[in-house]
Amino acid sequence: MKAVRFHAYGSPDVLRHEDVDKPVPAAGQVLLRVAATSFNPVDATIRAGAMQGPIPVALPHTPGIDVAGTVEALGEGVDNLAAGDQVIGFLPMTGAGAAAEYVLAPAGILAPAPTSIPLADAAALPLTGLTAWQALFDHAGLTAGQRVLINGAGGAVGDYAVQLAKHAGAHVIATAGPHSGERARAAGADEVLGHGVPELSAVVDAVLNLAPVEPIELAALTSVVRDGGVVVNTTVWMPAPYDKQRGVRGIDLFVNSDAAQLARLVALVDSGELRVTVTRRVPLADLPALHAEAARSPISGKAVVLPSPATV
Numbered sequence: 001m002k003a004v005r006f007h008a009y010g011s012p013d014v015l016r017h018e019d020v021d022k023p024v025p026a027a028g029q030v031l032l033r034v035a036a037t038s039f040n041p042v043d044a045t046i047r048a049g050a051m052q053g054p055i056p057v058a059l060p061h062t063p064g065i066d067v068a069g070t071v072e073a074l075g076e077g078v079d080n081l082a083a084g085d086q087v088i089g090f091l092p093m094t095g096a097g098a099a100a101e102y103v104l105a106p107a108g109i110l111a112p113a114p115t116s117i118p119l120a121d122a123a124a125l126p127l128t129g130l131t132a133w134q135a136l137f138d139h140a141g142l143t144a145g146q147r148v149l150i151n152g153a154g155g156a157v158g159d160y161a162v163q164l165a166k167h168a169g170a171h172v173i174a175t176a177g178p179h180s181g182e183r184a185r186a187a188g189a190d191e192v193l194g195h196g197v198p199e200l201s202a203v204v205d206a207v208l209n210l211a212p213v214e215p216i217e218l219a220a221l222t223s224v225v226r227d228g229g230v231v232v233n234t235t236v237w238m239p240a241p242y243d244k245q246r247g248v249r250g251i252d253l254f255v256n257s258d259a260a261q262l263a264r265l266v267a268l269v270d271s272g273e274l275r276v277t278v279t280r281r282v283p284l285a286d287l288p289a290l291h292a293e294a295a296r297s298p299i300s301g302k303a304v305v306l307p308s309p310a311t312v
Contacts, residue, residue, distance in 0.1 A: 002307065003100030004287045005060040009049030012291035017284065020062075023096070023104045025075035030107050032087070033072045036120035036304040037064035037098035039287070040127050044294055046093075055093045063287075064097030064305065065090060067105060068113055068123035078107040086113040088266070090126040090257040098123075099287055101307045111262040114269040114276070121278045122269075124156070124302040129265045129274075131255045132160035135232045136168070139251045140206035144169030147204040149224060152211025153189065154180025156277075156302040157234065161208055162187035163274055173204065175211070179300070187275075200224050207231045209240075222248050278304050 279301025
């Protein structure tokens with residue numbers, strides 16, 4: 001089968017589109033025929049070698065944390081899935097990824113794929129959707145009637161975060177650049193402001209920071225949070241700010257794979273209450289070029305990566 005792998009850490013030039021052996025599922029695993037994976041910035045960070053401490057991978061390594069695919073074979077003890085099932089999942093970050101024609105996945109991390117969108121497009125949901133869900137509900141505890149500021153709402157996580165917060169009944173304030181502001185409005189933001197620490201008419205219950213801002217700007221976000229509120233930060237190379245005197249908590253988010261939460265996201269997609277937006281569909285062989293493009297400037301929107309027709 002074909003896969004994209006890197007045999008050493010480094011620039012996008014280390015990525016190779018090559019022939020590899022088709023994997024065989026062990027106990028508790030599922031072999032998936034990949035419909036698509038997606039590009040996430042963390043893929044590039046792992047490839048560059050900047051995450052060897054928290055995310056150690058064995059070389060050669062296949063990137064691609066998200067997967068949408070069809071069950072091809074079952075390992076011993078897997079009884080909740082059947083060959084032909086269409087599923088999605090957030091793969092273990094230290095294992096082989098889905099930038100390949102086939103990939104192994106732990107059965108317990110998979111959820112049924114949405115039926116209302118193409119299977120390949122569903123690869124745009126797991127990592128970014130779970131990040132938004134866990135930030136808003138597991139960590140910020142967002143409830144109806146609260147006010148939330150989503151800083152850096154123009155990206156893929158921000159798009160889901162705005163939609164989910166609005167669906168939960170919150171008043172959503174988004175900061176976004178001039179090219180992504182309309183996307184934030186379309187996602188349901190009540191207010192869309194420019195980048196930087198905003199001047200708000202009233203404090204918010206929670207801030208979700210998705211933007212790689214300067215440390216001084218990140219720290220200043222506590223000023224717009226009410227006493228006892230929370231700042232949830234996804235840019236974990238900078239610690240989340242807090243204000244102990246006012247009881248403002250700072251939480252660094254490390255997203256977890258969670259099949260039950262992913263199934264809830266899928267249900268929202270199929271009910272029409274959550275939109276999955278794919279801006280680009282890239283052949284697997286072009287994944288190195290996509291990494292090179294991302295190294296020059298951030299990728300706009302969400303790109304899914306499609307393998308060539310599966311071969312043995």
